[in-house]
Amino acid sequence: MSGPLHLHIENNRALGPVFEATSDRVAAARAAHPAFADLHITVGYDGDIFGREMQTADVLMGWRFDKDIAGRAPKLRWVHAHGAGVNHLMPLDWLPRGAVLTNSRGVHGEKADEYTLMALLMLNNRLPESATHQRNARWEQVFSSSIIGKTVLIIGVGHIGGGAAKWAQALGMHVVGIRRSGEPHPHVHEMHTPDALRGLLHRADFVLMTTPSTAATRHLIGRDELAMMKDGAGLVNYSRADLVDYEALGEELKRGRLSAVLDVFDPEPLPSSSPLWGLPNLIITPHCSSDDAEQYTPKTLDLVFRNLARLRDGVPLLNVVDPALQY
Numbered sequence: 001m002s003g004p005l006h007l008h009i010e011n012n013r014a015l016g017p018v019f020e021a022t023s024d025r026v027a028a029a030r031a032a033h034p035a036f037a038d039l040h041i042t043v044g045y046d047g048d049i050f051g052r053e054m055q056t057a058d059v060l061m062g063w064r065f066d067k068d069i070a071g072r073a074p075k076l077r078w079v080h081a082h083g084a085g086v087n088h089l090m091p092l093d094w095l096p097r098g099a100v101l102t103n104s105r106g107v108h109g110e111k112a113d114e115y116t117l118m119a120l121l122m123l124n125n126r127l128p129e130s131a132t133h134q135r136n137a138r139w140e141q142v143f144s145s146s147i148i149g150k151t152v153l154i155i156g157v158g159h160i161g162g163g164a165a166k167w168a169q170a171l172g173m174h175v176v177g178i179r180r181s182g183e184p185h186p187h188v189h190e191m192h193t194p195d196a197l198r199g200l201l202h203r204a205d206f207v208l209m210t211t212p213s214t215a216a217t218r219h220l221i222g223r224d225e226l227a228m229m230k231d232g233a234g235l236v237n238y239s240r241a242d243l244v245d246y247e248a249l250g251e252e253l254k255r256g257r258l259s260a261v262l263d264v265f266d267p268e269p270l271p272s273s274s275p276l277w278g279l280p281n282l283i284i285t286p287h288c289s290s291d292d293a294e295q296y297t298p299k300t301l302d303l304v305f306r307n308l309a310r311l312r313d314g315v316p317l318l319n320v321v322d323p324a325l326q327y
Contacts, residue, residue: 005308006040006075008053010062013046018293019063019082021301029301036308059311061304067094078311080304081321082297084108084160085240087213092323102307102319105327106159107299112290116164116238119261120152120171120206122283123234128259132280148172153204155197155220156211157185160238160290164208176200178211180325201228206236212327213240223248226258234259238289241266246276253281263289 009021026041042053050066054073061080067089069076076096081089084105095101122128124147133140152168154161157177165175165187177188178200184191192200197220201207207229211217221235222245229235229252237244241264252258259281268287270276276284292299307317321327 004038004040005036005058005312006042006053006056007059007061007304007308008050008057009041009043010047010050010060010065011043011045012062012064015063018291018296021061021082021297025298025301028298029305032302033305033309036305039308059304059308061300064088069094069096078102078307078317080104080300080307082300085213085327086321087240087326090323090326092321100317101321101323102317103321103327104300104303105319107296107303108160108290108292109163109299111292111296112160112238113163113167115263115285115289116160116208116210116236117167117171119236119238119283120164120168120173120208120234121147122261123206123236123259124150126259128234128261128281128283129256131283149174150205151176151203152206152208153200154178154188154208154210156209156239157188157191158210158212161208161210162187164210176204198225198228201225202230204229204233206234209235209237209239209243211239211243212325213242214326218242219245221245221249226252229258231257232259234261236261238263240264250275250279253279256281261285263287 011020021043030036044050047066054069056075057073058075059078060076061082063082073096077099079101081103084103086103092101124144126142126144129142149172151174153176154165155178157165157179162185165177165185168175169187175188176190177185178192178194178197182191182193220243226248235258249260253260261283263285264287310317
């Protein structure tokens with residue numbers, strides 16, 4: 001490939017500073033990749049220059065943007081989603097012919113590991129129950145046992161699930177995993193395919209959802225699956241709200257049979273009228289589990305620059321999204 005490339009970065013102010021590709025962050029990424037000193041970079045906000053820059057852009061980085069670009073982006077060959085989940089971009093019929101979509105899976109890395117580890121320890125120490133008692137100004141001692149030897153079922157052993165498995169294993173837990181391929185993982189003691197889910201739920205002290213949101217995974221944990229979980233088990237939903245039937249989960253939380261840590265909701269922001277806010281035995285984190293306040297966007301920009309080198313050299317890009325699998 002010859003000639004300078006044009007990278008357009010589309011920012012959304014509503015997402016806040018964590019996800020903003022500021023001029024300083026872009027300059028730092030360029031300095032770290034001197035081979036692209038001649039790269040033409042444009043930065044827009046909320047569509048202000050989007051239409052104009054699409055006329056010459058080779059690459060687009062963004063999260064939400066006008067997908068009506070058919071015929072308006074004749075050079076566009078690659079779009080990078082500034083996030084891991086891309087269900088809001090499906091189907092990919094808007095993508096120009098020959099172009100590919102990549103995402104930021106793996107960028108969350110260490111921060112995601114810390115969150116999933118924290119959530120498992122919170123559930124094991126029954127903190128959702130203690131938080132419920134605190135809100136009610138009720139002194140009730142809630143005792144627990146060590147997490148060592150307990151079983152965690154990780155649904156979706158990819159970048160995030162694999163990191164969680166590493167730390168769970170280090171804590172002395174028995175790690176059971178589910179992944180589409182069924183391929184072994186060094187930190188998973190037992191690996192299964194999705195069809196084994198119902199036969200595994202009764203064994204789990206904790207269920208951790210780290211699988212992508214697709215048409216096939218909607219309400220993967222529904223009313224029947226929740227009923228199969230053992231009394232006192234805990235659920236962590238890290239990935240997307242539609243993986244779990246929250247109405248059915250709410251009933252189990254009210255009964256005191258299960259506890260949960262939830263980071264994802266639909267809609268977001270979660271309205272103050274949502275019954276989830278008042279549920280017992282539940283810890284809510286407002287979709288902020290693994291987006292590092294300082295490093296998430298710089299790491300994403302670094303990934304984009306590494307992929308720019310691959311694009312220039314004619315090498316397959318990292319993190320290409322499979323339209324059929326939707327991740």
